[in-house]
Amino acid sequence: MASAAGEVRLIGAWPSPFVLRPRVALNLKGVEYEFLQEKFGEKSELLLRSNPVYKKIPVLLHHDKPVCESMIIVEYVDEVWATTGQAILPADPYERALHRFWAVYVDDKWFPSMFGIAKAETEEAKAESAEQAWAGLKLLEEAFEKLSKGKTFFGGDTIGYVDIALGAYLGWAKVIEQMTGLKLLDEEKTPLLAVWAERFCAHEAVKEVMPETEKLMEFAKMRLGK
């Protein structure tokens, strides 16, 4: 469904996994939007005005009204364009609670352990973070089995809320794998998630906006001075 020019704008930056989330959601709904790429190291006036509380991307501007926080934006997109594209959250209240729970888990428990691997200054610290990350993925593998009900995605036949929450980190997960030699999404440890990751990245709504691993590596090296 096309939108009038200027109706939907997204302030973001291509490397950010948080920005990826609303992009996938908008793509799933077929909503056209203008992507406003922030300059690195410099926050725009528009961003500061639109998100005065956190001053962070992503920010969705719908008819110039800002919505902040990636998963809140995803839910907003799901509700505003409820009759187009596919539902991102399921209809049943209990299922919705489960999807919300795992999305929160991804951000609050799993992401810090993954990020911990990248930040680790000793081999010991790295190994500890890796163990936590794998333990988290085991839980997510069980969650996938339960939520997917034998289908392709956490959302079933179509990409859903948890897919978006977790899938957004796959680009950076690959970078961390390359930088550390550790395999995060291991077919042996988490076979279902390993397959899911491929399918997610290959999806129409994702492949255009998921940053290439090489580009992310370059970006990481430049920004982190590694």
Added chain:
Amino acid sequence: MKAVVLLDFWASPFGQRCRIALAEKGVEYEYREENIHGDKSPLLLQSNPVYKKIPVLILDGKPVCESLIIVQYIDEAWPDRAPLLPADPYARAQARFWADFVDKKVRRCSPCVRSMSSIRNTAFLVPSNVFTHQVCESAKKLWTPKGEAQDAAKEEFIEILRLLEGELGDKKYFGGDAFGFVDIALVPFTTWFYSCETYAGFSVEEAVPKLVAWSKRCLERGSVAKSLYDPLEVYEFVKKIFG
């Protein structure tokens, strides 16, 4: 076991959010107090294997965890009365944003144990979705008497309250005329204000009078009055932890 069970602990602001929501909806439920001085019950461990924390809402044997997720669930499972979230998607996004803000910011200043291992089963006080060490650090600073660290923590806390007061403005409740999601997310923490003031030496009412007035309006609601405890009782509880 009744159809709706809430695993909880009396002093937990997260559990109180759920109690308020259930009361607003007029839902009958069985309240089960978890004994925080003893072992976690098998039902809790089975219902919340990931975090092993209260509150947990169990509906016909199916558990829902995480207080704000529980409140949203309550709203959606009983849609025919007392809506807790507004109907308009933009207003809903704003409500979710500010409830999330309370979780990110106000919880950080809530009391925390000095060290995770020193006191068993008070894990309910530690928000599950904030990096534990950050919470402990910022809470330690606010609740440990005197010093620059406490002053800084106090300033940070007041700043957070001011932001919330700014969002409230002159409205009756955060959502406008209707009591709702953000009010529920924040109001339990207001019974900790007295403890914060006493430990850190400042007046919340002086800093954010409109917010304090809002909290009093909330307490006029039956759902809130019966779910929250007197600030003095909370203070006695805090003293047991922090001395």
